Amino acid sequence: MQLLKKRFFEALRLAEIIRGDNALIDSSVLESNIIYPNDVALIFKAFKKMKQFCKLHNIPIWWNDDEIRKLWRGFGLNKGNNRAVWLAKFNTLFIPALKIFSEKANSLKCSEKRKAKALKMLNLLNLLEEQTIEKLQGEIHIKSRIVSLDEPDARPIKKGKIHPACEFGTTMQMSFNREGFMITIENFIGSPNDKILFPETLALFKKRMKENPDTAVTDLGYRSATNFKIAQEINNVFLGRSEDVSEEKQDFCCKARSATEGFIAVAKNLRGFGRSLYHGFKGDRIWSLLCQTAYNLKKFIQLWTEEKIEEKNLVRLGLLT
Secondary structure (H helix, E strand, C coil): CHHHHHHHHHHHHHCCCCCCCEEEEEEEEEEECCCCCCHHHHHHHHHHHHHHHHHHCCCCCCCCHHHHHHHHHHHHHHCCCCHHHHHHHHHHHHHHHHHHHHHHHHCCCCCHHHHHHHHHHHHHHHHHHHHHHHHHCCCCCCCCCCCCCCCCCCEEECCCCCCCCCEEEEEEEEEECCCCCEEEEEEECCCCCHHHHHHHHHHHHHHHHCCCCCEEEECHHHCCHHHHHHCCCCCEEEECCHHHCCHHHHHHHHHHHHHHHHHHHHHHHHCCCCEECCCHHHHHHHHHHHHHHHHHHHHHHHHHHCCCCCHHHHHHHCCCC
16 A cells, blocks of 8 residues: 555656645644543443453453443433542442453463453553543543543544534644645644644655755744754745745745645545544554545546646656657
């Protein structure tokens, strides 16, 4: 898949259909395919995970499963009330159950693969217990908060939107050229600072296009003295303010910045970047690369259909003789 994507992109670049004279950079969220997080639901899910463990290893369940299900029904009927009370009730049953799970997982006699899987789940449930205690103590901002036991790499991420104010998944760092081709796509767990990501993204753009762009365009989130210094080899560096560039370039950069938002909107709403249907961070990475290939293919077909690609470029690509 990586080889196919690279060959397709290189063919368009060598045919000068994809140009690297302008680098438009921004980040967004690749949502994970999970339901809206709920602390009580996470503990109920933890019991289901331990139940699967018991079934796989032919171990009798060591907690009162009927009591858990009864408590879950009660929560479903009354969850509009104080959730902290329900969380405390579930956690009171979860603590001793997790302790026994730890003993059984560590003493498990099975293949190395199954053992590693059980210990990985144990580590995840221990983290869940730690964050549950923090939650019950009134903590609001929990570092590396688990929002799903099926997608442990997903994080709550805020990107300054009115709606949704918070999305749950991984961060995507993207760069486009002015025509709308997606040049690079990177994935990160959590919400790393855009200022920190800018140098690596710009370097990746240069490497991919094998040239320095004439213009780099971002929003204010990337603005820093360090990033201006890093981009000093670029003629026009627009980091969110018109005065960053000369007067004759201001209109171009402002329109390019608006276009970046449009490119991301198309990517998320029409090209699959709205939600990853693969599991885990590796799955998100594969999903992003597949969607990037589809995005660029669709962009090429769009430009070709609208006759916006010059004949000489199509000849270089081998589509005209």
